[in-house]
Amino acid sequence: MTGETHRILGYDFARGLAIIGMIFVNFKTVMVVETDAYLYQLVELVSGKAAALFVVLVGVGMTLMYQSAKAKNDVGEIRKVKTILLKRAAFLLVLGLSYYSIWPGDILHYYGLYLPIGILFLSVSRNWLQTLSFLLIIAYSAFLLFFNYEAGWDWTTLEYTDFYTVNGFFRNFFLNGFHPVFPWIAFLLTGIWIGRINFNNAKVRKRVSLFSLTLFLVFKSISLFLIDNLSQLSPTKASDLTYLLGTTPMPPMFFYMITASSLAVFIISISIYISTKLSHTLFIKQMVSTGQLSLSNYFFHVIIGMLAIKLFFRKLEFAFSIEFTIVYAIVFSVVIIFFSHIWCMKFKKGPLEYIMRKITG
Incomplete structure (x- = not known):
């Protein structure tokens, strides 16, 4: 190859x-108290990291499309690529909003602005x-010092009231939703880079692998060090310090954004290395197929994965143990991996990928 x-x-x-x-994180978020x-x-360690990686990879995909058109030295081809991206942004916006009532943590509808930006x-x-x-x-971290990040949220149900x-809608979309345009657009810019x-x-x-891993470890360590030592000095402020200096995705403060970005770059560089060395192995082929059907698989994990539980047990939100949820996530992931591999042996595009291509080009 x-x-x-x-x-x-x-x-x-x-x-x-x-x-x-994202299957593990989202099932946990919905099903477990x-x-x-x-x-x-x-x-929880993966929370926000998998989604960040997903957005970084969208930026990578945009760059590959743009560079392919640019290599043809044709202004018309470049314009065509940008038009396709705008159409896909509209498609993903509508698709994500279509099941928002089932899964308010959807990331697809945010692409409605990620891509145009x-x-x-x-x-x-x-x-x-x-x-x-950077x-x-x-700027966003400084902005949150003056903005009420909890505006609109009911944290007991994770509903945006x-x-x-x-x-x-615009507050959620731009500032304090699950994946707000600001600052999450920084992940997309990282992907373009x-x-x-x-x-x-x-x-x-x-060099990229070592630098990104070092960056992740350094800023993760600084975050833990600051939270631990400052909390000891002011125990009553411990929760506020974790809020400001932690690496959880909500709110997406400085240390989360830096560690999630650097970890995403590291995973991408290692994935390319592994795929170069082991492209002939069944596991690599299965995971590649799973990635090629990423849009369909994301949609299925909501429409099939979450709805199946709700229809069978007549309950879903915060109704299951973490042990049951982990086992279910494992089983569903295995099904997704095998489905993707078998599908890619017969078809070039996933179900939703095919529909999106037919509509948007």
């Missing part, structure tokens, strides 16, 4: 990992992409 093919397989492998991670149980905390940065230099991402993260009002890296060069790939 060519280096380019291995690189694409690596991106699909990473998408497969992101989908499986927050607890100190070890398994719950283990899944990303189009504006496809030709921006890599240095500027890094700078803008400034955006800093005024989502279907104009103010509530990553898509330009020559991962076929082993030295470049190694």
